[in-house]
Amino acid sequence: MGSTVKGTQCSNIVEHFGFTHLSAGDLLRQEIKSGSENGAMIDTVIKEGKIVPSEVTTKLLEEAITKSGNDKFLIDGFPRNEENRTTFESVAKVSPEFVLFFDCSEEEMERRLLSRNQGRSDDNIETIRKRFKVFVESSLPVIEYYESKGMVKKINAAKPISEVFEDVKAIFRPYGPKMKADRLILSNLDHDLGYLHRFPSDFPMSHDLGLSLFTHVGTLVGSSLRQHRQICSSGNLMVQEAFGRLNKFARAFCYWLSRASNPKIFRRLMSLEGPNSRACQSHINQVNSRVQNLAVLQFGCLVREEHAVQQLLANFASRALGRLWNDFQKQHASNVLTLAGAMAIVPPLENISLKMLAESMALGNIKDYVSRPMDQPYLEGKRIKSRSVAVPSTIFQGDAIEPKTGIKFPAFLEDDSSPSTTVLVGMGFKGVKVMRVKNLDLYAFDLQPNTVSEKLGPKYASVPTIQLKDHPDFYDDLLRENLPMRVRLVVHYNGLSIGAVRDVFESSLGLRLQKMNPNTDYRCLKTFGSYFNEDIPIPAGTKIDFCQTSDGQLITEIDGRQIGAVKSKDLCRALFGMYIGDSPVSLDAKKDIAKNVAGLMGKS
Ligand SMILES: Nc1ncnc2c1ncn2[C@@H]1O[C@H](COP(=O)(O)OP(=O)(O)OP(=O)(O)O)[C@@H](O)[C@H]1O
Numbered sequence: 001m002g003s004t005v006k007g008t009q010c011s012n013i014v015e016h017f018g019f020t021h022l023s024a025g026d027l028l029r030q031e032i033k034s035g036s037e038n039g040a041m042i043d044t045v046i047k048e049g050k051i052v053p054s055e056v057t058t059k060l061l062e063e064a065i066t067k068s069g070n071d072k073f074l075i076d077g078f079p080r081n082e083e084n085r086t087t088f089e090s091v092a093k094v095s096p097e098f099v100l101f102f103d104c105s106e107e108e109m110e111r112r113l114l115s116r117n118q119g120r121s122d123d124n125i126e127t128i129r130k131r132f133k134v135f136v137e138s139s140l141p142v143i144e145y146y147e148s149k150g151m152v153k154k155i156n157a158a159k160p161i162s163e164v165f166e167d168v169k170a171i172f173r174p175y176g177p178k179m180k181a182d183r184l185i186l187s188n189l190d191h192d193l194g195y196l197h198r199f200p201s202d203f204p205m206s207h208d209l210g211l212s213l214f215t216h217v218g219t220l221v222g223s224s225l226r227q228h229r230q231i232c233s234s235g236n237l238m239v240q241e242a243f244g245r246l247n248k249f250a251r252a253f254c255y256w257l258s259r260a261s262n263p264k265i266f267r268r269l270m271s272l273e274g275p276n277s278r279a280c281q282s283h284i285n286q287v288n289s290r291v292q293n294l295a296v297l298q299f300g301c302l303v304r305e306e307h308a309v310q311q312l313l314a315n316f317a318s319r320a321l322g323r324l325w326n327d328f329q330k331q332h333a334s335n336v337l338t339l340a341g342a343m344a345i346v347p348p349l350e351n352i353s354l355k356m357l358a359e360s361m362a363l364g365n366i367k368d369y370v371s372r373p374m375d376q377p378y379l380e381g382k383r384i385k386s387r388s389v390a391v392p393s394t395i396f397q398g399d400a401i402e403p404k405t406g407i408k409f410p411a412f413l414e415d416d417s418s419p420s421t422t423v424l425v426g427m428g429f430k431g432v433k434v435m436r437v438k439n440l441d442l443y444a445f446d447l448q449p450n451t452v453s454e455k456l457g458p459k460y461a462s463v464p465t466i467q468l469k470d471h472p473d474f475y476d477d478l479l480r481e482n483l484p485m486r487v488r489l490v491v492h493y494n495g496l497s498i499g500a501v502r503d504v505f506e507s508s509l510g511l512r513l514q515k516m517n518p519n520t521d522y523r524c525l526k527t528f529g530s531y532f533n534e535d536i537p538i539p540a541g542t543k544i545d546f547c548q549t550s551d552g553q554l555i556t557e558i559d560g561r562q563i564g565a566v567k568s569k570d571l572c573r574a575l576f577g578m579y580i581g582d583s584p585v586s587l588d589a590k591k592d593i594a595k596n597v598a599g600l601m602g603k604s
């Protein structure tokens with residue numbers, strides 16, 4: 001693609017056709033901001049309008065591909081030269097389905113880039129002209145190569161954005177969510193009863209299979225269960241309730257499945273990197289941990305086994321979990337009803353949103369369970385103790401709207417279904433100058449439910465919720481335990497500069513650090529401040545996230561993009577102390593957080 005409209009059109013394509021957008025230029029710019037060892041070199045190359053060495057860009061793309069969990073990618077602004085192309089193809093062992101070439105005159109490109117106004121170091125006339133030269137010398141030969149293979153689709157990019165997108169849509173339509181030849185076969189909860197369900201032939205089998213299932217499976221489970229006379233004919237209310245939960249859980253599971261385990265990615269990792277590679281193992285571990293959590297969530301409350309129906313359900317569930325892993329390993333279309341069987345024994349979770357259920361299936365390690373051969377009774381003779389991972393109905397069940405500003409905070413962070421998923425436990429707004437910057441006084445506080453229960457549950461189990469918010473040690477423990485947590489600030493007026501944000505944080509954190517530990521190493525603060533680069537725009541609506549990891553890193557993100565990370569437990573404590581420590585930004589919000597944390601620990 002030429003440099004004219006790529007980013008703009010890629011956003012449209014992603015929205016309509018569900019690809020993962022990987023902009024090589026964006027990945028390189030992120031690398032500069034992350035302060036990595038290659039950062040300075042990349043910065044110089046970009047300012048010169050030249051091309052970064054292939055191995056650097058290829059590695060960044062590979063990492064992003066692995067991380068995405070998707071199998072449909074829109075690679076933007078790459079390969080820039082023949083060497084890029086051959087390096088990527090030899091590493092990734094794939095070539096593109098087709099190449100989009102946006103055609104536009106240099107004058108028009110120049111005009112657009114000069115008015116782009118995103119503070120990019122290469123949006124100046126000298127660099128732009130150098131980039132044009134590099135494009136003709138190095139990038140055009142790549143286009144010619146793909147043209148010789150009949151893979152280039154040319155689009156007139158001189159037209160207005162919406163008209164360009166009409167042409168783009170015509171090209172992408174055949175690649176959108178669409179039925180492939182294969183069919184998904186769903187067997188009944190119990191094979192012995194001989195019931196088999198097939199999806200209709202127009203059932204969509206795209207990369208977002210799970211999301212489509214999300215809508216289909218509810219009806220399907222219901223109809224399948226109705227045929228399961230042995231269980232349903234009794235009209236037993238308890239059985240109906242169990243199936244209601246099963247239905248809901250199956251749908252939540254499908255949603256989760258679509259985001260967490262992607263057999264194609266897994267297969268690719270297996271073949272490219274080998275089963276023992278780090279990437280492959282980390283993917284396996286991720287899925288393992290979710291399966292583990294699923295098991296805990298389901299079997300943790302395996303109650304009153306003497307009841308025949310429960311025994312039957314437990315039996316289905318036990319077999320189903322074993323199959324889940326085997327299906328995943330064999331890249332079979334998942335046997336959804338079998339999986340649904342795993343949902344049969346569930347705690348009463350009616351008030352929790354499907355998405356929350358899906359997202360709460362995380363954490364843990366199930367290596368010793370998943371290696372069991374298929375159909376070996378999965379949990380026979382084993383009782384997993386409940387860790388109460390479900391998010392209670394006392395806390396935010398969906399997106400929460402901060403009442404004074406109308407700004408929405410997600411109950412879960414949208415793009416994260418990993419074990420580090422945090423849930424919203426509090427919001428704060430003061431409407432007056434906080435930390436001397438009025439537009440930064442709105443925030444949300446997120447915590448990871450399982451870790452909270454695990455670390456604080458034992459100590460505070462016997463303390464009534466009402467007392468918890470005034471308990472002298474409670475907030476200290478929250479701050480001391482290195483719990484994964486996040487504060488999201490939302491800029492709610494225009495006109496705030498990143499420099500002002502840096503200044504207020506530097507001075508507030510400096511004071512807190514000094515109070516906490518007069519001998520602290522202030523270099524962490526300097527490093528932290530250095531991430532707030534003057535050219536980062538922060539208009540109203542910008543989200544600034546501070547995340548603490550369990551190993552004491554403070555990660556700063558702006559609109560989902562990491563701008564820096566610094567490892568310092570003191571700095572983490574100082575930062576989160578601003579919200580749940582002494583003299584917090586909002587005392588009400590601090591107390592709300594305590595109440596919701598109590599909920600996460602299973603208190604009502
Ligand atoms: N069809 C169009 N008509 C007018 N302006 C457009 C059109 N498409 C994009 N623009 C504007 O042109 C500028 C550059 O677009 P964009 O950032 O999408 O280009 P790009 O190809 O991704 O650039 P680069 O390769 O430098 O990252 C933006 O300010 C965008 O709003």
Ligand SMILES: O=c1ccn([C@@H]2O[C@H](COP(=O)(O)O)[C@@H](O)[C@H]2O)c(=O)[nH]1
Pocket residue numbers: 003024025026028045046047049050051052053057076077078079080084122131
């Ligand atoms: O594969 C790549 C992609 C980009 N670069 C460098 O980054 C800038 C900006 O790229 P955009 O795609 O326009 O955002 C580009 O001029 C190159 O200097 C690269 O080296 N390799």
